[in-house]
Amino acid sequence: MQTTLWYDNYQGAVYPLDLHADPAIGFFRKTTSSLVETCCKFVVKDSSLTSYAVQVVPKELRVCLMKEALRENKDRAIEVLISTWHLESLVLRDLAPNIFTSLQPLHDTYYLSDIIRQGLRYTTCLAHTFLECVKKKMPTRLHYLDLTGFPTAEVILYYLATHCMLAHNEARQTAMVNMYNTAIQYLPTSRASMHADNSLPESVLVIKLDAFVTSDQTHTELCKALKVSGFPESKLRLSLEKLDATCLGEPKITIMLKQIDKQSLKGIRLKYNSLTCDEFVKMEPELRKFQNLTALDLSCNTIHLYQNDPVCERMAETLSLLPRLTRLDLSNNRIKNRLRHILQNMNQSLRYLRLCGCGLTNLDLTYLAHSHHASAIQELDISENTLTGCVRSLSQLFSSAGPSLCVFEAEDTKLNDEVLLTLTYHIQSLRNLLYMNLAENNFSANTLQCFMQVFAPLPEVTTVRIPYCRECYLLDDTVTDDQISMRKMQSIVDLYSVTDQARGQQRARLKIVATDLTRVDMEHI
Numbered sequence: 148m149q150t151t152l153w154y155d156n157y158q159g160a161v162y163p164l165d166l167h168a169d170p171a172i173g174f175f176r177k178t179t180s181s182l183v184e185t186c187c188k189f190v191v192k193d194s195s196l197t198s199y200a201v202q203v204v205p206k207e208l209r210v211c212l213m214k215e216a217l218r219e220n221k222d223r224a225i226e227v228l229i230s231t232w233h234l235e236s237l238v239l240r241d242l243a244p245n246i247f248t249s250l251q252p253l254h255d256t257y258y259l260s261d262i263i264r265q266g267l268r269y270t271t272c273l274a275h276t277f278l279e280c281v282k283k284k285m286p287t288r289l290h291y292l293d294l295t296g297f298p299t300a301e302v303i304l305y306y307l308a309t310h311c312m313l314a315h316n317e318a319r320q321t322a323m324v325n326m327y328n329t330a331i332q333y334l335p336t337s338r339a340s341m342h343a344d345n346s347l348p349e350s351v352l353v354i355k356l357d358a359f360v361t362s363d364q365t366h367t368e369l370c371k372a373l374k375v376s377g378f379p380e381s382k383l384r385l386s387l388e389k390l391d392a393t394c395l396g397e398p399k400i401t402i403m404l405k406q407i408d409k410q411s412l413k414g415i416r417l418k419y420n421s422l423t424c425d426e427f428v429k430m431e432p433e434l435r436k437f438q439n440l441t442a443l444d445l446s447c448n449t450i451h452l453y454q455n456d457p458v459c460e461r462m463a464e465t466l467s468l469l470p471r472l473t474r475l476d477l478s479n480n481r482i483k484n485r486l487r488h489i490l491q492n493m494n495q496s497l498r499y500l501r502l503c504g505c506g507l508t509n510l511d512l513t514y515l516a517h518s519h520h521a522s523a524i525q526e527l528d529i530s531e532n533t534l535t536g537c538v539r540s541l542s543q544l545f546s547s548a549g550p551s552l553c554v555f556e557a558e559d560t561k562l563n564d565e566v567l568l569t570l571t572y573h574i575q576s577l578r579n580l581l582y583m584n585l586a587e588n589n590f591s592a593n594t595l596q597c598f599m600q601v602f603a604p605l606p607e608v609t610t611v612r613i614p615y616c617r618e619c620y621l622l623d624d625t626v627t628d629d630q631i632s633m634r635k636m637q638s639i640v641d642l643y644s645v646t647d648q649a650r651g652q653q654r655a656r657l658k659i660v661a662t663d664l665t666r667v668d669m670e671h672i
Contacts, residue, residue, distance in 0.1 A: 156359070156391055157263050157298055158252055160444045160476040160499055161414040166525075166553050166581055168248035170258070172265050183208070187215040194223035206233040210242070217243045220268050226276045230285035237277075238293040243269050246297065250582045253554070254612050254660045266297040270356065274303050278310055281352065294356040295388040304358050305365045307385060311372035314352075314383035351382055355411070357389035366392075366399050373406035389414035389442075397426035404433040412437050416444035416476075423449050424458040431461055435468045442474035446501065451481035452489065453506065459488050467492035478503035478528075486511035487518075496523035504531035512540035521547035530558035530584070538566055542573040549576035558612075559587035564594040571601045580605055584612040586662045592616035592638055596645045603649040603657050612660040615639075620664065635661070 180188070190200045191212055201209060209228055216224040217239075229237075246262040277292050360366050369385075376384035387407055392400050393416075400417060415437070422430070427450050434443075452459045466472065466489065475497055482489065483506040490497070497520045505511075507529060515521060521544065534541065534557060545552075555577070567590060574580075583602070590598075595616055602611065619634040639661055646657050 156393065156416060156418060158259060159501060160442045160474040161389055161391065161416045162247050163442075163474065163499065164250070164252060165245055165248040166250060168245070170249045170251050171244050171246045172262055183211055184215060187211045188219060191216040191219060191221045191224035194221070194227055197224040197227045201227065201231050209233060214242050217269055222272050222276070225272055226280070229273070229276045229289065230280045230287055232287045232289040235288050236291040236293065237273070237289055239269055239273060240293070240296040243297070250554070250610050253582060253584070254610065263298055267300050270294045270297050270299045271303050274299070274307060274354065274356070277354070278307070290350055290352055292354045294354070297357070299356050299359060301359050301361060301365050304356070304360065305368055307354060307356070308365070308368035308372035311376060311383045311385050312368070315375040315378070315381055318380055318382050351384065353384045353386060355386040355388060357391070358387050359391045360395065360403070361393045363399070366395060366403060370403055370406050373403075377408070386411050388412065389416075391416040391418075393419050396420055397422055397430055401430050401433055404430070409436045410439055413439055414442040415440060418444055418447045420448055424451060424455055428458060428461055431465045435465045438469070439471055440469050441471050443469070443472060444476040445480065446476045446478035446503070448480055452485045453481045453483040459485050463489050463492050466490065467494070470495065473497055474499035476501040477505060479505070481506050482511065484508055484510050487514040490518065490520060496520045498523055499526045500524060501528040502532070503528055507532040509537045509540050512537050512544060516540055516543035516547050523551055524548050525551055526554040527552060528556040530556050530560060532560055534560040534562060535566060538569050541570055545570070545573040546576050549578055551579065552577055553579055553581045555580065555582070556584035557588075558584050562588040562590075564591055567594055567598055571598050574602060575605070578606060580608050582610045583608070586612050586614050587664065588614055589617055589664065590614065592618050592641065595642060599642055599645045600649045603646040608657065609655070610658040610660065612662065614664050615661050617664070
């Protein structure tokens with residue numbers, strides 16, 4: 148369960164994807180190395196060679212060496228470079244490639260787990276190595292370490308928080324020793340002076356990162372570390388840009404929000420906290436203080452706004468007071484017929500909106516189609532809502548969002564052949580669409596082929612996620628698993644044949660991600 152939560156939490160509102168970029172890692176990564184990069188890659192293979200090189204090459208090349216050491220996961224070389232770093236700051240996103248790229252994390256969980264593990268290698272190695280170099284008093288000039296944009300393991304967050312408290316306690320000890328030494332100068336009898344044994348330097352060190360918190364122990368240490376980070380005498384300070392608090396509950400979340408610097412935090416995810424309407428009301432005064440917040444995820448809670456006008460008004464007011472908020476996830480909270488009241492007071496337009504399992508109605512989608520958000524929305528996920536009776540509002544939504552919409556997901560929305568064929572004509576207006584997800588819906592082979600004839604020629608589209616046609620699941624006493632597999636394979640071959648004809652020979656092949664129907668309705672097969 149924890150593994151599932153871990154990877155699921157790095158997909159969505161708080162970590163935006165670079166939709167137009169190539170995959171960041173793995174076989175599909177497209178890179179052409181320069182001569183300098185090739186030489187640096189050779190140097191960082193051996194830490195002893197790296198140690199010699201940093202003494203003779205220009206200091207500017209240390210940045211190139213660090214890039215290759217991070218890319219190749221050379222921990223010993225990274226340690227050498229950190230210990231002799233010539234700059235006062237190190238920003239990870241300037242040295243490592245962005246891992247949240249391409250459309251692949253939307254449909255490939257294995258790829259998503261790979262990029263998360265790669266990001267964890269970056270932050271784990273840099274955070275641990277930096278503190279070790281500081282404690283060993285190595286000749287590094289580094290005072291500011293920025294790890295934002297990459298996931299940080301909870302164990303590393305706990306490690307940093309405890310060291311922050313250690314530095315604070317050492318600073319207090321040093322201040323007390325200095326006061327003692329000053330006082331004994333005025334005493335008539337001579338007394339021995341005291342000396343503080345500090346493991347951290349006197350200069351201020353700042354580590355900025357994204358926090359992922361699930362345990363009570365980490366929550367306690369982080370709250371204390373954030374509090375002392377605001378003290379002017381603090382030598383080691385933590386700063387958060389994104390907060391992911393899971394399985395904690397409202398009281399602990401509210402306490403933590405009070406300790407965080409209101410100007411630095413840009414993303415908050417409060418998933419799986421069993422937040423109720425009353426608990427949201429208690430917490431929202433703290434939420435509205437984060438004026439630089441760009442992403443908010445309240446999904447997978449029990450904030451049911453249907454027939455609860457007071458809480459609905461409080462949420463609408465909170466969202467209207469966050470001027471930079473452009474990414475919002477309210478999935479799995481009951482919103483039926485309340486979408487207008489929640490979003491209409493926002494001055495800015497949302498670019499990312501996820502409303503999975505919210506009980507959306509035709510009224511909600513009609514508002515969305517005519518709202519100021521429609522013309523700017525780039526990613527929209529309305530999966531796990533019943534959309535069978537929303538054909539007209541969906542058609543209007545496609546027309547309004549056509550110039551901007553890049554990702555559209557409607558998985559498990561009870562769409563049938565009639566609805567999809569009706570929407571096919573309006574799909575032509577999605578001129579910038581890159582990815583569409585229609586999995587877990589029940590379609591026939593003919594309907595999918597008709598859909599592909601219209602969908603494939605769209606100028607920007609690269610990937611579609613669809614279910615196998617229902618003919619693949621026709622069963623009788625003589626059908627074997629191998630025959631079902633052959634049916635699925637043949638259905639994909641037929642779809643590619645239709646797609647290639649509609650797309651033409653001059654364009655790259657459309658990627659079709661076919662999935663099994665996990666909830667097959669036998670009455671409609």
